[in-house]
Amino acid sequence: MATPSAYPVGKVQVVQGAYTTGLCECCAHEGDCNICLAGWLCSCCLAAHNNANLHGYNCHCCDCCCASSSTLVPAIYFTRIQIQKLYGMPEDHCSTACTVACCTMCSNCQDAREIKYRTGRTWC
Numbered sequence: 001m002a003t004p005s006a007y008p009v010g011k012v013q014v015v016q017g018a019y020t021t022g023l024c025e026c027c028a029h030e031g032d033c034n035i036c037l038a039g040w041l042c043s044c045c046l047a048a049h050n051n052a053n054l055h056g057y058n059c060h061c062c063d064c065c066c067a068s069s070s071t072l073v074p075a076i077y078f079t080r081i082q083i084q085k086l087y088g089m090p091e092d093h094c095s096t097a098c099t100v101a102c103c104t105m106c107s108n109c110q111d112a113r114e115i116k117y118r119t120g121r122t123w124c
Contacts, residue, residue, distance in 0.1 A: 017088045020117045023099070023106045032113055038123050039109035046123050047075045050111050053121040054082060076100050076108050083114055 014020050021028055026036035038046045045059075052059035077100045084091050100107045116122045 014117050017090075019089065019110060019114055021110060021113050023103055023110050025113075026106070026109050029113075032116075035109050035112045035116070035123060039105050039112065043105055043108055044072055044075075046108055046112055047072060047079065049123040050108065050115055051075065051079045053112075053115045053119065053123070054079060054086070056121075073100055073104055076104060076111065080107060080111055083111055087114070087118065 021032075025032075026039075027033045035046070049059045077097060080096055080100060081091065081093070083089070084096070112123055
């Protein structure tokens with residue numbers, strides 16, 4: 001397996017093949033605290049925005065309803081799997097499922113940070 005390559009995006013070092021930040025690094029970089037607040041106060045909205053930003057379309061109210069509390073964990077799980085595929089990260093469905101189920105809000109925030117660092121698109 002090739003060694004992940006790193007390249008800077010703003011002040012953040014993006015590593016190809018790995019997450020840029022740790023699961024609990026909500027406020028590690030400037031401008032990330034708003035993602036953390038969104039993840040904890042309105043996690044369904046952040047999950048909907050993550051999916052929309054990953055696929056390059058504008059998020060609408062109905063997207064937030066689709067990521068409601070009953071479907072939040074599956075929505076985050078499938079977005080996370082897509083992030084792993086898109087950015088060449090190792091795919092471990094069992095580990096991803098456990099991470100999302102046990103650390104739902106933190107994994108949602110980590111996905112938002114990853115999308116922000118790699119695409120420049122953010123949740124609001």
